[in-house]
Amino acid sequence: MGREAGKDEKQNGLSNLKTPSTDQDLSDTLLQIRSSKIPAVINYGASWCRVCNQIMPSFQQFSKEFTKLSFAYADIDDCPETTQHIRYTPTFHFYRDGQRVDEMFGAGEERLHDRLWLHS
Known part of the structure; x- marks a missing residue:
């Protein structure tokens, strides 16, 4: 999904999820998060990761539900x-006022929902 498509989806209320697909895109996303006052969550996963694939539909749904949070999947x-610092997939990083304030390893729909609620 390109940047323009992501903006259009957010404006239509469909999604609040960015999917940076290169190191430069992810660096840009991290810079936006660090310079923003909007709370954010980044889901670090992999296409070959079974647990990542299982939580992704919920993560996408939560991006529509928690509109005060900015979401990204890398x-x-x-x-x-x-992402060389990521040792486990999925890993979720939570940001507030541009600073990483929390981290969650692994999946679990209810666990992730509760953490998102806490940070929204």
């Missing part, structure tokens, strides 16, 4: 330089 294989 595939570690598409962004190898920017």
